[in-house]
Amino acid sequence: MKRAILTMLVFAAACSSPSVPAPSATSSITGVPPSEVPTAISLATPEVVGPTASPSPASFPSSTTTPRRAHPDEGVRPHALGTLAGDWIFVAKQVPYPDNIWAELQIWAIPLDSGRPRIALAYDVSLGGIPEAIFDIAPHLHRQFSPDGTRVVVSVNGALVVVDLQTGARQPLGVSGYFPAWSKDGSKIAYVSYLPFAQVVPPEQAIFVVSAGGGPEREIARIGYGGQAVEWSPDGSKVIVALQDGIALVDVASGRVLQRLTDLASGVSFASWRSATPQIAMATGRCDQTSTKLVGLDDAGAPERTLLDMGEPCPTLRVGDPRWNPASRAELLYVATRANLGAMPHEYRAHILNTTSGRDTTLPFDAYEATWTWQGDSVVYVRRAATGFFGDSVRVWRRDGTGERVLFEDTADPRLFGIASLRY
DSSP, rough: HHHHHHHHHHHHHHHOOOOOOOOOOOOOEEEEOOSSOOOOOSSOOOOEEOOOOOOOOOOOEEOOOOOOOOSSSSSSSEOOOOSSOOOEEEEEEEEEETTEEEEEEEEEEEESSOOOOOEEEEEEEEOOSSSTTTOOOOOGGGBBOOOOOEEEEEEETEEEEETTTHHHHHHHHHHHHHEEEEOOTTEEEEEEEEOSSOSSSSOOOOEEEEEEOOOOOOOEEEEOOOOOOOOOOOSSSSSEEEEEEEEEETTTTOOOOEEESOOOOOOOOOOEEEESOOOOOOOETTTTTTTEEEEEEESTOOOOOEEESSSSSSSTTTEEEEEOOOTOSEEEEEEEEEEETTTTTEEEEEEEEETTTTEEEEEEEEEEEEEEEETTEEEEEEEEOSSSEEEEEEEEETSSSSSSSEEEEEEOOOOOEEEEEEOO
């Protein structure tokens, strides 16, 4: 109860706003891609693969993404998708209200092979407020799905809600939290939230877990001030946690730290854990002249080893969002960004690292985020927009050199992020 009261206090300023007038502008989403494909720009010293062919046009018509309401509300608005089968891509999009203080966050479902993209659900997020507060307004969706992909957990005004994508049913979990991550065995959800009232303002944060069906929450790790989702082990017994001074592998049942690393987590999405060896890949980097690296662990008790040393520190170079190829034991996809000191990143490049040979390949496109198809023969990515903070389209790049295909595009109001690939 105390933490629920605290959440309301901290977010009172961020969530209180006068009535917002009806949207005055419409941004269009179309399946007709531009004919120009960006050429490769090397990061560090990797191999660069050749240019792709021009994207082929998708078959679905234009859609609009104006907020569906005249002003924000506190609920989640599901749109039942019905029975899901085959391969689907999910992506999030912010659609600001006219005052640019609030936005509707839409989660779109896109059939990979054919079919029309559809909104799966939407809810409102605050784009302004107390700087020290937690802002979960641009989620990395791939950790938020249930293992079978039919449900997703979202943080709506600080409250965790599970939405059934097929039926549209909503289930509040009765806890306050942010950056939720569903365990890979399906039994639990971990999330970031505030500690009970203490002697510091703003209060420190911790990782909590709750049953996927709701119930009492339990603290498992204190993180200070972070705001990064955990990465679950395949059996749901352990998590990787980003701390202020390092990274910890934590036993969920006891809260015991199994291993502690001095490296700092790089980015909001920094780790990937699978059953095959090496099990764990993490993006790390301190902004104190220490090189940005990808590190690996064969298992939770194994020593850390360097998979790739980029040879440059942040903020000049950052790596993040590593994702194992589901069809290959040796391939790791990640995104590297370049930035000048004090400026926003100006270059986003997707890479594939072969962890056996050490060969690092730069892919020939600008990627804000990237993931694999389940066959492992293609990369689905959010193309970095020319302006703004996010991406302008979702594209599939085929590794056999036959080009790429546009699944979803909005160049008029480019605010796409949070890509996830699911198979039903």
